[in-house]
Amino acid sequence: MGLASSYLQKPAMYKVVSNIPKYAVYNNKLSKVPILHGLSITTLNLNKQPVPKQPVPDLKQTAERYLKSLKPLLTDAEYKSTEKIVHEFISDSGVGSRLHAKLLQKYKNTDNWMREWWLQAAYLRYRAPVIVNSSPGTVGPAITFKKPDDLYVCAAHLIAGVCNYNQIVKSGKMKQEMVRNDPLDMQPYAMILGTHRQPNKVIDKLLHTDEAKHIIFISNNHFFKLCVINEDDSILSESELVAAIRDIMNRSYMEGKPVGILTGNDRDTWAIDNSLLLELGNNRNIIKDIETSLFVLCLDKDIPKEAFKEKNNASVRAVQTMTGFNSYVNAGNRWHDKTVQYIISADGYIGMEYEHSPCEGIPIAVLHDYVLKYIASRENDARSECSKDFPRPELLKFETNDAIECAIEKATITVNKLSNDIDMECFTFDKFGADAIKAIKLSPDSFIQIAMQVTFYNLQKKPPVHYESAALRRFINARTECIRSTSIESVEFAKMMLYDVSHKTKAQKKEMMIKAINAHKNYAGQAATGQGVDRHLFGLKMIAQSEGIELPELYKDIGYTRSTYFTLTSSQVPYKTASFMCYGPVVPDGYGCCYNPRPKDILFACSSFKSCEQTNTKDFACVLQQTLCDMRDIGSE
Numbered sequence: 001m002g003l004a005s006s007y008l009q010k011p012a013m014y015k016v017v018s019n020i021p022k023y024a025v026y027n028n029k030l031s032k033v034p035i036l037h038g039l040s041i042t043t044l045n046l047n048k049q050p051v052p053k054q055p056v057p058d059l060k061q062t063a064e065r066y067l068k069s070l071k072p073l074l075t076d077a078e079y080k081s082t083e084k085i086v087h088e089f090i091s092d093s094g095v096g097s098r099l100h101a102k103l104l105q106k107y108k109n110t111d112n113w114m115r116e117w118w119l120q121a122a123y124l125r126y127r128a129p130v131i132v133n134s135s136p137g138t139v140g141p142a143i144t145f146k147k148p149d150d151l152y153v154c155a156a157h158l159i160a161g162v163c164n165y166n167q168i169v170k171s172g173k174m175k176q177e178m179v180r181n182d183p184l185d186m187q188p189y190a191m192i193l194g195t196h197r198q199p200n201k202v203i204d205k206l207l208h209t210d211e212a213k214h215i216i217f218i219s220n221n222h223f224f225k226l227c228v229i230n231e232d233d234s235i236l237s238e239s240e241l242v243a244a245i246r247d248i249m250n251r252s253y254m255e256g257k258p259v260g261i262l263t264g265n266d267r268d269t270w271a272i273d274n275s276l277l278l279e280l281g282n283n284r285n286i287i288k289d290i291e292t293s294l295f296v297l298c299l300d301k302d303i304p305k306e307a308f309k310e311k312n313n314a315s316v317r318a319v320q321t322m323t324g325f326n327s328y329v330n331a332g333n334r335w336h337d338k339t340v341q342y343i344i345s346a347d348g349y350i351g352m353e354y355e356h357s358p359c360e361g362i363p364i365a366v367l368h369d370y371v372l373k374y375i376a377s378r379e380n381d382a383r384s385e386c387s388k389d390f391p392r393p394e395l396l397k398f399e400t401n402d403a404i405e406c407a408i409e410k411a412t413i414t415v416n417k418l419s420n421d422i423d424m425e426c427f428t429f430d431k432f433g434a435d436a437i438k439a440i441k442l443s444p445d446s447f448i449q450i451a452m453q454v455t456f457y458n459l460q461k462k463p464p465v466h467y468e469s470a471a472l473r474r475f476i477n478a479r480t481e482c483i484r485s486t487s488i489e490s491v492e493f494a495k496m497m498l499y500d501v502s503h504k505t506k507a508q509k510k511e512m513m514i515k516a517i518n519a520h521k522n523y524a525g526q527a528a529t530g531q532g533v534d535r536h537l538f539g540l541k542m543i544a545q546s547e548g549i550e551l552p553e554l555y556k557d558i559g560y561t562r563s564t565y566f567t568l569t570s571s572q573v574p575y576k577t578a579s580f581m582c583y584g585p586v587v588p589d590g591y592g593c594c595y596n597p598r599p600k601d602i603l604f605a606c607s608s609f610k611s612c613e614q615t616n617t618k619d620f621a622c623v624l625q626q627t628l629c630d631m632r633d634i635g636s637e
Helices: 003-008 059-070 076-090 095-109 115-124 148-171 187-191 238-251 259-264 267-278 283-291 313-323 361-377 402-421 434-439 444-460 488-499 506-528 534-546 558-563 617-635
Strands: 014-016 024-026 137-139 195-198 205-208 214-219 222-227 296-300 340-345 349-354 394-396 422-429 466-471 480-484 568-572 580-582 591-597 602-609
Touching: 059 076, 059 095, 059 506, 059 534, 059 558, 076 095, 076 558, 095 534, 115 205, 115 534, 137 313, 137 361, 148 238, 148 296, 148 340, 148 361, 187 361, 195 283, 214 238, 214 283, 222 238, 222 283, 238 296, 259 267, 259 402, 267 283, 267 402, 283 394, 313 340, 313 349, 313 402, 313 422, 313 580, 313 602, 340 361, 349 361, 361 580, 402 422, 422 580, 422 617, 434 444, 434 617, 444 466, 444 488, 444 506, 444 568, 444 591, 444 617, 466 506, 480 506, 480 534, 488 506, 506 617, 580 591, 580 602, 591 617, 602 617
Parallel strands: 024 205, 214 296, 296 340, 466 568, 568 591
Antiparallel strands: 014 024, 137 349, 137 580, 195 205, 214 222, 222 394, 340 349, 422 602, 466 480, 591 602
């Protein structure tokens, strides 16, 4: 009997709401969101204004944009070969035209033609470990705890902040965000808290409850459950929360078995180990408690001081937030399947890791900013006494056997290898911020993106295959589009920056830079309005698979394989606080770069793998900072 079958024995708690069991809703509730196919994982409808459907771009237009994006990446001979394949693909008798007609039919019959395919392909079918590869971390500004009680109070404020935010979401009173006159889809805000990714062979499941009243603490590898929302929807008082957290810390003084490290292994291995875990003792109920919790709060041990000898605080915290740093510190103090996993440690760290399946980074950033603002607003409150009458957290004690012990050892090897291999360089670029870029009448995002490309070219002597994520929240239940940031103009500018010493005048350099920035800005605008290349080609490929059609030549061609091997992945995730998001590269010989452009500074999180001899994160960070300054000097002429 499979996992889905075993859960379905308890229909009052769990229900599969898709004919292929990918989505699930707890409490036996179905979505109120008006959609034509499939069901949302939440009962909430946060959209006060209707949001249009994601369009299917014109096939010939996609072909033209696709070919244009390949020019800087292919030789002349490769390009001519690819061009022929593309023209055959889109011809009236070509397979692409037939696939496109079927995709238009799917567009008519669904609220979002891409949604289920993308959730499966990008996330739930993804079999590598979610840590580093998929789940981003958020690092908050450093915080000082002068005595143990300060940590307990801050954690209590954090819990209250998340619960308050949850009540705002559940009330339906969130103001709908807009881009100019276009309303944005607010549903991602309802999919963050109370969500969990359940491991399964081949494809995972997404579980959700709108009724969560408890949270899970993990302290020194021990798991605790605490109901933080009363029956009348009031939140536990600060003194009760402080007392409960102190109690947890006292009861977890001795290190527990690192069962949580199993969630950091590859998904198929974790699915097998999870099945074994479910069969022992009370483990099934413990995992159900984790699945139905509002969020997880990890109370971490201090990071050893020697970790900071070669890296700054932000870079060390980035690894802590993504993996727990290593198995000797906090890697077992995690449950990576939970969408929201807050992390706090007495040595001055507060942050979050999030499982990427339900939504993109911006709603997570809004939650994080709200929580940090709430904590700051309570900082000067009189410290309430630790309550003597408080709801005692329930210890959730996993039962293990030899097979689980062996699985923990194997997961430990996997997690330590990833933790040790990821090389982070995180820093605050304080020479200028978005205001200064706007002052020279340039787009901050495009300016930063071009600076990354120049940096990559400087180090690798070739253009990057550059992926930037564009949010598609202008459309209902949409996710992202790829901004193919590398252009003919950006490569020409990068070459000029690297090789031209005195041949170009300052005016000519500025003209080349503006052309590169405008080329990026134009393509970014197309992508954000659903007119990009990659998701359209993805949809056509999925139609071919679903119809049992042999994979078209276009997808086997070097143009496609090279242009989807992203050696530089980047995204802007804006926070109002001095926080930043971080993640690893998506290919072994690539770079990752996430950034938070604020008015007066820019926070960066750069990454690569130590195991790759061709990349070096420190070099990338140093060259990027110099490039930003050089470009501003050019733009200021």
